[in-house]
Amino acid sequence: MKVHFISIGGSVMHQLAIALHKKGYQVTGTDDEIFEPAASNLKQHGLLPVTIGWDPGKITADLDAVILGMHAKSDNPELLKAIDLKLKIYSFPEYIYHESQQKKRVVVGGSHGKTTTTSMIMHVLKHTRQQFDYLVGAKVEGFDQSVDITNAPVIVCEGDEYPASAIERKPKFHFLFPHVAILTGIAWDHINVFSTFEFYLEQFIIFINKIEVGGLLIYNESDPVLNKLVTEHSRADIRYQPYSIPSHKITAGATTVTLEGVSGGLKVFGNHNLLNLHAAFYACKELGLTAQDFVQAIGSFTGAAKRLELLSSSKDAAVYRDFAHAPSKVKATIEAVKEQFPDRKLIGVLELHTYSSLNEAFMKEYNGALEPADQAVVFYSKHALAIKRLPDLPETAVQEGFNKSGLLVFTDAALLKEWLLSANYHNSNLLLMSSGNYNGMDVVALAQEIIQKTDTDN
Structure with missing residues (x-):
């Protein structure tokens, strides 16, 4: 070739x-x-x-x-x-399918949780020594690359809804034709690509119709939009497996999950991760693994890069980084940290970086997203607005949209860093949420400096 x-x-x-x-x-x-x-x-x-x-x-x-x-x-x-x-000209996903026509294809779609769910399946398959190929949108511990194509009988793909290429504007996940499909949830946050919510929903209906005859759709029944869509567009020639938050308990900041009577501790936490885990379990079960196999393997999963990633910690403080940027993702991530550490103060810092999040008309979608934070901060860069050729975003529009009492808004990264270093982190968690980099800020070094300062102050 x-x-x-x-x-x-x-x-x-x-x-x-x-x-x-x-x-x-x-x-x-x-x-x-x-x-x-x-x-x-x-x-x-x-x-x-x-x-x-x-x-x-x-x-x-x-x-x-x-x-x-x-x-x-x-x-x-x-x-x-x-x-x-x-x-023969292929977009990336078209070529992945071209190389995978003889494989059993597992495709993870949805507005949120795709990367983590895909990573969990990969982790468990590797831990149980299965042969498989993969495509995932982030660095996953234990894997040198984010894509691999061999002669393995199975491929696990993260399937997103963005256009496939400059000449093929249909979403990437429309080209993968899964035997096992996962839909994690639906939340419209790509207004620069999908002009209306109805148009966005249509992409998921098409995805369901792309599932191979006899295939399995694993879907989050706790998402009302998704549940309604699946019910209204059901197919008689595929199987359905709904899932929700599995049985679990939280003790002293650690989560234990139970699946089909088998219990085990986790290194990740939060309802959104438990949902992702439950979806991953059903996919692995379809590939022949048992609950015992899965629970034993998932216990060592530490998460995909930038997904509730612990950057630095001390006895009574911690700094986490998360890729969250869309309203639903922000809310889920903040709720996860608050639920896991209910007795700690939570400082939530969100960078608005995407086309949608920097759009004044989209601000109302963030109403209540930062509510669980004890102290909420929003940062956005005028430079990001200029690069994306977007009009100015007034701070008042951000304040009104988020509707969060005491919300601080920064547009200067230096001032944000100064504020972060001056804050009191005694018995606190700092959660940094962004799909960008805070206008070039080294958040790893910042996290270490914050924890060192906290240890010194204590």
Whole structure:
């Protein structure tokens, strides 16, 4: 097989290129910019382009496949030549399916919890020494890459609803055709892609209809929107497995879960993680594992990167980082920390970074999202607004939208850092929520400084 990547430097694209290279394929690729760690990873495997930029000369008639990344535009010269030569052009998810037609496909969809649920399944399968391929949207402990394609009989995929490529605007998860599908919940938070909630819902209906005949849909019955959608669009030719929060108990900040009479301790916590875990259990059960297998394996799962990740802690304080940015995710994450540590003060800091979250009209969707926090802070950068070519977001609109008493709003990262370092963290948890980086702030170093200062003060 001879494969060329247009936009090989993408965070997942370059890892697929490496996976295919390891499989023995002849791989080439180009891009107009390649950042770390992609550049070093590609160089290590001899796949880093000699020159940066597009090169139509690399598009030849003997290519078996051209894989088009999201970064490439519809007028890309390599893409235009590939079209002219009538080559097979795939978006990333289309190619994953192309490589997985003979595999049992497990696909995790939903507005939230996809990465964690996918990671949990991967962790358990690896722990029980199963052979499988995977595609996941974050770094998972124990896995060198976020995508792997071999000759394994099973593939586990995180399937998101964003467009597949510049020329294929349909959502990625419409191309994966699962035998085992998971839907974690539905919360509209991509207004820049899906203009109405009804249009957003339609994507999940299509996904359900893509499940292979005889397949299984595992769905969160505690989500009223999802439950209604599944009920109204049921299929007679697939099976259904509803799930909710499993039986569990919290003792001294530690959670124990019970599945089919088997109990075990967890390193992760929160109702949203328990929901993810329950979905992952049913997927693993469908793949032949027992409750005993699952509970024993999941006990060592520490979470995907930036998902309630503990950055630093002391005897009476801790700093967590989470990818939460959409209203439903923010609320679930804050509630998780508050429930796990009810006697500690919770300081919740949210960065508005996405197109939706920086949109003044979207602010009302955050009403009550920060309510469980004892002290709530919202940060957004004027620089982020400028990059996304969005109009100014007035602080008053943020205050009104969140409707949280005592809410602090910062637009200057230096002032936010100053405030964070001056706060009192005695018997407290600090929760940093963002899909960005607080305008370049090193939150890992900040967390360590905060905990050191807290230890010194005590």
